[in-house]
Amino acid sequence: MIIEFTLHQLLPNVFADTGIEKGSSDVWQVDLTFQRGQSYLVEASSGRGKTSLCMFLYGLRTDYSGEIAVTTTEGATCRLLDMNLDELRQRSLAMMFQDNRLFPELTAVENCLLKNRLTNHLSEQEIRSKLMQLGLEAKLDVPCGLLSLGQQQRVAFVRMLCQPADFYLLDEPVSHLDDENIRLMSDMLQQAQSATGAGVILTSIGRELPYHYDHVLKL
Amino acid sequence: MNLWQMLGFALANLLGAVIVLFGIQAYRDLDTVFDAEDSFISSNYLVLSKPVSVLSTVTSALGAHSGFSEEEIHELEQQPGVTRVGRFQAAQFNVYGSVDIGGTQMTSAMFLESVPDEFLDFQGDMDRTWKATLEGEFIPMVIPQSYLNLYNYGFATSRGMPQMGENLLSRFTLVLTLYGQGEVHHYRARVVALSNRLNTILVPEGFLTEANERMGRKDKSSLPSRLIVATQTSDASSELLNYIEENDYAIEDNADEKLRMQTFVHGILWAVVALGLVVSVLAFFLLLISILLLIEKNREKLSTLHAIGYELSRIAKPYQLMAVALDVFVWFFAALVVMAVYPLFSRFLSGVIPGFEPNSIALIWIVAFLFTLIFSLLHLVVIYRNVWKIRSANAK
Structure with missing residues (x-):
């Protein structure tokens, strides 16, 4: 189980030439720790590297300087990239991608089941129920390619919940949602965090999920 | 890959495999004729x-x-x-x-x-x-x-x-x-x-x-x-x-003449085996390229699968299974075809070559097994290496 992420002087390669003005970011080129059980809102305008940060923490991208270390419950600290990332993505790190990354030919339920097959975290009934809670009862068995962006965002959110997690990483999760759905999503995330004691790291470009944030970081 | 492509590959590979197996068995049988000693006199x-x-x-x-x-x-x-x-x-x-x-x-x-x-x-x-x-x-x-x-x-x-x-x-x-x-x-x-x-x-x-x-x-x-x-x-x-x-x-x-004849027959049989090998190797690459194209076509989906937590080995598995299944099918079926056809050929040879004694046909199965093993291993490795590239696709 991951209990914290520690970022040491992390900087995306894309900023290597221009650099980051000292003190202008709470995340880049500083030493920072994300702790399990805490909620973090990472705010930034476009192009500051919100998605990059999520991808770095999720281990999908490595185009950065500095280091990301992970501390586990056993007390061991090691580089994130030295860990079994596939296993982390099934047991520790749940991610909601900015572009949702759904399979357009699969239905809402099938997309969630595809993830759940790896983890066996929820039953199909629970998945259907969560999708319905987010107002998708009429869209459960519709291919995701036919859903609106907002509906797809809700499906991607439920898929993220289809696994046990130490950290939920949400990359601009509410950019296409109305207030009512944002509130519903916020409640469900709160529920999941309370149940698992996970940490939440959420990026936002302005429209943010109303939530109890322990830390608000400027990127 | 559609059914026709698969069938085309299977037939091409089957043809090559049959030629290879047939050639090797014929080579072995005819070699026995050349090396045959008089029954009553010690060899060498x-x-x-x-x-x-x-x-x-x-x-x-x-x-x-x-x-x-x-x-x-x-x-x-x-x-x-x-x-x-x-x-x-x-x-x-x-x-x-x-x-x-x-x-x-x-x-x-x-x-x-x-x-x-x-x-x-x-x-x-x-x-x-x-x-x-x-x-x-x-x-x-x-x-x-x-x-x-x-x-x-x-x-x-x-x-x-x-x-x-x-x-x-x-x-x-x-x-x-x-x-x-x-x-x-x-x-x-x-x-x-x-x-x-x-x-x-x-x-x-x-x-x-x-x-x-x-x-x-x-x-x-x-x-x-x-x-x-x-x-x-x-x-x-x-x-x-x-x-x-x-x-x-x-x-x-008549050692000289025998040697010349042996070299001639060996040459022909090697050419036949080589032809079979060329066809087989081409078919091998045909299947490989078809599967790699399939992977390329689905690259985005596969990278999403990897992003949501699927291991690369698990992603590669269906493609590897498809390749190995075809390899096994082709060489097994080729061995069956040769088992059925070769006896007709050896009966013909027995008629024209005095002292021709066909060898055990078990060699066909051993060779077929070895080719299945080699082709399958190569397919497994190349497919996995290609799927492995998905990691870099995700990093973009």
Whole structure:
């Protein structure tokens, strides 16, 4: 189980030439720790590297300087990239991608089941129920390619919940949602965090999920 | 990949695989024909003689010795690769043989020779088969295969007489009349084996020695005119061949022609196997490219699967299974096809090549298994390496 992420002087390669003005970011080129059980809102305008940060923490991208270390419950600290990332993505790190990354030919339920097959975290009934809670009862068995962006965002959110997690990483999760759905999503995330004691790291470009944030970081 | 592509690949690969398996089995069977030894004589030997020249004809007529001297034999025994040297012994008395075939009585002057028994390797009980005494009534003989051919394709055909095989021949009894030094002996003789290599009529050595002592011309040279040389390997060493050449000895065998024919047949069979391999390898790449294109087409989906937590090995598995299943199917089916078709071919060969004995067809299964293993392993590795690239696709 991951209990914290520690970022040491992390900087995306894309900023290597221009650099980051000292003190202008709470995340880049500083030493920072994300702790399990805490909620973090990472705010930034476009192009500051919100998605990059999520991808770095999720281990999908490595185009950065500095280091990301992970501390586990056993007390061991090691580089994130030295860990079994596939296993982390099934047991520790749940991610909601900015572009949702759904399979357009699969239905809402099938997309969630595809993830759940790896983890066996929820039953199909629970998945259907969560999708319905987010107002998708009429869209459960519709291919995701036919859903609106907002509906797809809700499906991607439920898929993220289809696994046990130490950290939920949400990359601009509410950019296409109305207030009512944002509130519903916020409640469900709160529920999941309370149940698992996970940490939440959420990026936002302005429209943010109303939530109890322990830390608000400027990127 | 659609069904037609898959079928096209499978058929192309099947064709190649059948050619490869068929060629290898044919190569093995025909090689056995070339390497076949006479059934009665131990393998790895050469028969040496001294070539006949005008000079030797004159000198031998004058009573000079034209055979191999003891010194020459001793020197030959010391050559690398030579394990034993045996002396041919010729009958030094008169021999007439007569046989009754289909009511026709044939009588002819004959000659007899012998080699030491240890060079012979009879199937069954040699002590019982290869034995004769001067006082006895029966003599076993080995005659050249060419004699039977001469009878079958020359004499029998022209006289309208029945042809005979080796089995039938062994039932015929020949009456041998031996005389010399005032003694006359009559024997019943029977052919116990045929030889493709020795152009002589062999009888047991003990018998011939005894007969020579009793009936042989005392003035006749006792030096052997021919030697049988056992070598360590079936192909004589180059040192030994050089030695033979330096001493102007002649090797009594159609080894050169046989070698040329063997090289020719080997060449053709290698070409067939190579053709099969080319077809198989092309089909192998065809399948590989089809699967890699499929992976390329689905790259975005596969990278999403990886992003949501699927291991690369799990992502690669369906593609690997498809490739391995096709490899297994193709080579298994090819082996079945060859199992069904090859016996027809070997039956044809048995008809045109005397002594052709097909080998066990088990080799086909072993070769098919090995090719399945090699092709499958290559497919597994290349597909996995390609799926592995998804990691970098995700990093973009």
